[in-house]
Amino acid sequence: xxxxxxxxxxxxxxxxxxxxxxxCMSREAGESARERTxxxxxxxxxxxxxxxxxxxxxxxxxxxxxxxxxARVAALESALATKGAGEAx
Numbered sequence: 001x002x003x004x005x006x007x008x009x010x011x012x013x014x015x016x017x018x019x020x021x022x023x024c025m026s027r028e029a030g031e032s033a034r035e036r037t038x039x040x041x042x043x044x045x046x047x048x049x050x051x052x053x054x055x056x057x058x059x060x061x062x063x064x065x066x067x068x069x070x071a072r073v074a075a076l077e078s079a080l081a082t083k084g085a086g087e088a089x
Contacts, residue, residue, distance in 0.1 A: 047055075
């Protein structure tokens, strides 16, 4: 029969082993969850920051060009209206 000190020592070893196993399982579960999350996000149709910035820059240039064309059309319409008013007199 084991005495109380041997039982306590064996119990402490058991608890330490159990704690190590639980810590390892927890770490593996976290790594697995992170990997699944990475795979899930990779499967989504996200654009990279570089692609986003390139499209944003192209849109800004297109807006500037559209504004410039609007100003030119307005100037041409104004000139045409002035010319038409001068001929009507």
